Each structure stands twice: as structure tokens, then as C-alpha cells.
Amino acid sequence: MASRPMSPVEWGLLIALSLLWGGSFLFNGILVRELPPFTIVTARVALAALALWAIVRLSGHAVPRSREAWFAFFGMGVLNNIIPFSLIVWGQTHIASGLASILNATTPLFAVIVAHVLTEDEKMTGGRLAGVLVGFLGVALMIGPSALGDLGTNVLAQLAVLGGAVSYSIAGIFGRRFRSMGLPPLLPAAGQVTASALLMLPVALLIDRPWALSAPSPEAWAALFGLAFLATALAYVIFFRILATAGATNLMLVTFLIPVSAILLGALVLGEVLAPKHFAGMALIAVGLAAIDGRLLRLVRERRRPLGSDA
Template identity: 65%
Template sequence: MAVSDWALLVLLSVVWGGSFLFVGIAVKELPPLTIVALRVVLAAIVLRLVLAVMGMGLPRERSVWLAFLGMGILNNAIPFTLIVWGQSHIASGLASILNATTPLFTVVVAHALTTDERLTGQRMAGVVVGFAGVALMIGATAFEVRDASIPAQVAVLGAALSYAFAGVFGRRFKAMGLAPLPTAAGQVTASSVLLLPLALLVDRPWSLPLPSAGALLSVAGLALLSTAFAYILFFRLLARAGATNVGLVTFLIPVSAILFGGLILGERLELRHFAGMGLIGAGLILIDGRLLSGLRASRLSSSA
């Protein structure tokens, strides 16, 4: 990748890492469904405005909107809600590390549901090493029923699994001939239609105490920066550097999330959390394969 591509990748990791900070602030005053509904509704408005400025529109076919709804459920409604609820019990940095298991789940889901993305021995080793990191982070407290952090950690892992299914489900949009930006706008629009009435019914936000300016600004940052702006960055980088290179953002998101959580929220992670993150990173390196391939090529060239 060019230097400018790396700059975009780092910026994207900071923007997505910041989502855990925004959630960590907002969840202290607002219920999860309200946060998620505001996130997708505001992001949908912004992305629709971007489409209008670019002279682009959304398709009207029923089959496409059903696909948008499915993607909105798997890529927005389920994972956003699980992460926000999880962060009401665990630190934002830990949530970001657990969320980094998404590629591990994706390898397994793709193997089960597709014919062209099969598990190899090296990828399987990466999955095993990565999930060993997850087990290390959760630790022996998983056997203590009274520990409220365990369901929260499982919820964030559930979000990562939902993202994995979304990755496989989203392959159909390329076959439909849809551009990435309308796909992003379509999915957040569909999830908005689903989540807004649900949040109004369950949370009755008009009956809640008025949130502070910090909470409102965090929700705005979550929607405008970590969702709408992040999608624009993501699809621009996707077009310039390709899907494999964009996947490197997974390595960087926990770094910025942990820094934000420590510097701004005063969170502290234990040694086992960092050790678990190291194992997850090692698993992702095995799954990605490029580093090992480069090392093998270097050895062959040096011995020739």
C-alpha cells in the first residue's frame, strides 16, 4: 500500500476504535437500544445526504431492500446492541479486543457456508490460537456464575460472530451490481426502520432523564464519525487497497480503543487481557498468511 493508504488505514482504526470510547461514555446515561437506534438513524441521514451530493440514489427493488434488511440485522442491529450492552459491564478496551475475533469467526463461518473460502491447516491453526487468546482473557472467572462480566464478554463475542455472518451475507451485493456506498446507506436505513420503533417501545426515551452534553456528543460522534464517516473511509480504502489490506484494520482498532479507554475513561486492563490480545493477533497473522509467506520467500532467496 502507498503511504496515503496506510494513513487512511490508521485513521479508520482510530475512528472505529473511538466507537468504543463513545459507547463507554453514552452507556452510563442512555439505554443500549436508544444508543443503537440513534447511531443508525443519524448515520443513515448523513449517508443519504452524501449520496444526494454525489448524485447517487438507492435502488427500489424489493429483493434488494430485503437484502439490505438482512445486512442491517446482521451488521448493525445485532452487533451494535450486543456491544453496547456488553460495554455496560466491561471496559471499552476489553470489548475492542474481543471484537477483534471477528476474522476468526469469519474463517469458520465462510468455511461452513461457502465453497470458495475453505479452511486450510494454517488457517485452522490461526483459529485455534486466536480462540485460546479469548479463553485466556475471559479466564477462570467464567466458572463463577456471579461474575457479571462473563455474559458481557460473551455478548461482545456474539457481536463478532454476527459480523462474521454479515461478511458472508454481504457477498451477495457484489453479485447484485450494487456500489459499496449505496449498500452502506441502504443497510443503515433498513436497520433504522427496525430499531427506531423498537427503541421507542422498549426504552420510552421521552421518559428518561435528560442526558448530559457529554452523552449526547458521544452519541453524535458514534453516529457521525464511527459509522457514517467510517463507512466513507472504509469504502474509499477498499477501492484503493483491496479487501485483504483493509482487513489489517482489525489489528489496530484495539490499540486505539485501549488508549482512549485508559487516557479518557481511566480504564485499566489486566496482564491476561494483553496476553490474550497477543494470541488473537498471532491467530490473525496465521489466518492472513502474508507475513509467513514473506518470511518463507526471504529465506528461500537468501539460501539460493
């Protein structure tokens, strides 16, 4: 899967996924003012599960009942939700969000390594690794060099965020099994968030004690519904669709696009000003993605080959 360039449809889905997950920063920014983290995470996956199972019922898909399928759902929920959400939330209580974003952008680097070790069809290439490194530099530039000022302090918190990135990359490989099971993207999406909700509920009840919290404002409810239905339910249907056809390494490229989407949405919705570093960072990310895709490099080689042969 990773040996071929992504199709225009797959690139479109990847951009759509980055917009949905980039928008989650706006929703979370509203929610953290009124609700504690584990309550937000639990409500997010629980509401997404309700929405997705309603769609499953309406679409006529049979609910998987095999032990293998539900083992995979819980495994995916742990690797793709519980571990990274918990590690990153904890890490962000000790380090700046900019540094956390840069550390999280290492996900494609880990994905390239994990896929090379654990798969036969997503092996590392020089162009792919170079593209990942250039894309990572673009994210770091766009967020700003000042975010690296705390690098080296709060090492455990930084390792926690890196651990979340590793977990995301392993989840991408783990989720490849849903294709061999013949499950449409809707079912792994619903199963994963259901497993995550069941696992997170006791944590939220024990730590956050949500029954003692003040009632959320209408603005917070709107943000929660956006987070659950758009940035989770719809996003994970797209996530598993890309994973099934383009592979785990290509899917993890969304990590480079999320900061771009978040900054652009901030400019459009909140009126935030775009600085030159944002445009420079986006340009580097574009170069990195082009290198990873490989088509641009092959096109240049094909156009130069006749000239070289004439000489």
C-alpha cells in the first residue's frame, strides 16, 4: 500500500481529516474552561459511539460479534485513544502546548520505523524518510523556535507526549487487521470509540467526579457535540478508510497537516494573524509531503532522462 503514491481521493480524505482534527483544538479550547480532561475524553468517545452505532443500524451493517473483532476494537481503543490521550493530556499539564505539538509531530517518524520493522509492504525508503524529516522541520518552524525553549526540562512530560506519538504509530499498524477482517470503516470506528468509552468511564468517575461539576454552558455543549460528532465520529470513519487503502505510514502524515489546519482555522474563525513563519512552515510541509508521495520526484526524473540521453 505504501509503495504507491496516494490517489487524489486519498489526499482529499487526508486533508479533510486534518481539518476535523485541527478543529478539535478549537473545541477543546472551549471545553477545558469548564470541564476536566478525563470527563471531556469520556464524553467525546461516548457520544461518538452513540452516533456511529446509530449510523451502523441505519446502514444495515451487521454488528460484529466475534471475539477476534472485539479484541481488535479494544486493542485499537487502547492504542489509538486511551494511551495517547492520557499521556498527552498529562504531558500538557507540565509543558507548553507548542512544544507538545512539535513532539506529537514525530508520529510519522515513528510510523516509518514501526512500519519498516513490522510490515512487509510499508518499508522505509530514503525519499520517505527525508520527506518526514522535512515535514517535521516545517511543523517546528510554523509553531515557532521559541517553543523549543523548554526542551530538556520536564523530561518525563516530554517523554509522555513522545509515548503518545509512538502509541499512535503502533495503532496505525495494529489497525491494518480490520481490512483483512473485511470490515467496512464504519465498524472499526464505532467499535474503537465504544471500547474507549467503556475503559475511560471508570477513570472519569473516580478522578473527575463529574456529578459534582457545574452544568456546562450552551457554548460548551456545542463544542462537545462538535468534538464528538465531527472531530471523533466522522474523523474516525475517514481514518479507517485511509488506513484500509493507503496504509499506516501515509495515514500518519495527517500529523503534519493538523497544525496547518488548526492555524488556518484560528485565522478564519478567531481572526488570528498569520505570520511569515506560518507560511514558511507550510511550504516546508508541502515539500516534505511531496517527497513522501514520490510522484513529483519521479516526474522530475522522467523529464530529465530524455535530456540526459540526448547529451
